[in-house]
Amino acid sequence: MNLIAFYMCTTPPRLAEQHITALFRALRFLIFTDMATGTEVESGLSSENVLEWPKKDKHRFLHAVYRVGDLDRTIKFYTECFGMKLLRKRDIPEEKYSNAFLGFGPEESHFVVELTYNYGVDKYDIGKGFGHFAIATEDVYKLVEDIKAKGGKITREPGPVKGGTTFIAFAQDPDGYIFELIQRGPTPEPLCHVMLRVGDLDRSIKFYEKACGMKLLRISDNPAYKYTLAMMGYAEEKETTVLELTYNYGVTEYTKGNAYAQIALSTEDVYKSAEAIRLVTQELGGKITREPGPIPGINTKITSFLDPDGWKVVFVDHSDFLKELHQEG
Numbered sequence: 001m002n003l004i005a006f007y008m009c010t011t012p013p014r015l016a017e018q019h020i021t022a023l024f025r026a027l028r029f030l031i032f033t034d035m036a037t038g039t040e041v042e043s044g045l046s047s048e049n050v051l052e053w054p055k056k057d058k059h060r061f062l063h064a065v066y067r068v069g070d071l072d073r074t075i076k077f078y079t080e081c082f083g084m085k086l087l088r089k090r091d092i093p094e095e096k097y098s099n100a101f102l103g104f105g106p107e108e109s110h111f112v113v114e115l116t117y118n119y120g121v122d123k124y125d126i127g128k129g130f131g132h133f134a135i136a137t138e139d140v141y142k143l144v145e146d147i148k149a150k151g152g153k154i155t156r157e158p159g160p161v162k163g164g165t166t167f168i169a170f171a172q173d174p175d176g177y178i179f180e181l182i183q184r185g186p187t188p189e190p191l192c193h194v195m196l197r198v199g200d201l202d203r204s205i206k207f208y209e210k211a212c213g214m215k216l217l218r219i220s221d222n223p224a225y226k227y228t229l230a231m232m233g234y235a236e237e238k239e240t241t242v243l244e245l246t247y248n249y250g251v252t253e254y255t256k257g258n259a260y261a262q263i264a265l266s267t268e269d270v271y272k273s274a275e276a277i278r279l280v281t282q283e284l285g286g287k288i289t290r291e292p293g294p295i296p297g298i299n300t301k302i303t304s305f306l307d308p309d310g311w312k313v314v315f316v317d318h319s320d321f322l323k324e325l326h327q328e329g
Contacts, residue, residue, distance in 0.1 A: 016124035054213035069122035111241040127257025131195030132178035193245040199252035262312035
C-alpha cells in the first residue's frame, strides 16, 4: 500500500481530503515553477488554458449575504411588502448567529437573499460603496401602494427614468438597505440586480469577465449625472439576476461599512475556478481569501476572493450546494 493510500485509510476523510488537496497544490507549484525566479514554466496548463475555464463553467447567481439588526422584523417586511417567501431559517447558537433565506422561488433555481443576524448586534454601517438591490414587478405603482400600506418607506415615488421609458421607484427596508423597484413584464427572476460602486469600471468589467465568466450585457454613460454603469451577468437582464457596477466620475474609493457581506455564485469546480482567479488577481488586483476546499462540518466546497475594489465573492460547488439544500430540507 503506498503512503497516500495508507494516509487516506488512517485519517478522518474530511481532514484527509483537505490535506491531500493542499499536498497536490504544493507539488504542482514545485513542478511547474522556477524556484529561482518564481515564474511559471511550461506545464501543459498555460495561462490561456486556465483562463478558458470561467468561459466554459456553468455559473449561476445563488445569493447575496448581508447583516440585519432584527431578523424577524426584516423577514416580516420582505414577505409582506415585497412578496418574498421565507425559504429556510436556521439558528447557530454555538457561533451566536441566525440566518434566513428569502426570495421569489426555490433556491435550486432562483437568486435569494441570505440575511444574517449576529446575537446582540442591532445596527450596521452600510457604507457608501454598496448601492442597492432591485426587484422587478409588473406594476410598480401597485407595489409602492402595498409597501406604503404596510408602513414601508418609499424614497422615490414611481415614475419614468429621466430620459427613458422605464418606470421605477425606490424603497428602504428597516435596516436602511435600498431596493429599486423596476416595472417590466413577467420575468423568471424578480430579484434582479445587485448594485455595487467601483473605482475603475473598465478594470471591474475585465475582472468579472475573466474571473467569473460574466458577460458585459450593456454599458450606459450618464454625463449629466456624472456616472457610468455596466450590467454584468450570465443571461439577459430580463431573464436573470445581474451585477450592476457603477462608476461615479472621479471617485476611486468607497467606504464599505460592515453590513453587506458578499455575493455567492455557483461553479462546477472550485479548484479550477480558484486557479483562474489567482491569475486574474495578479493582473487586475484583488486576492483569494479562502483557498478552495470543503467547509468543515458540511463538506460543501467553496473558494472566496476579493475583487479589485474589495467586494467579496464566493464560488460554491454546484453539486455540493444542491446536496446541502436537500439535507437541510
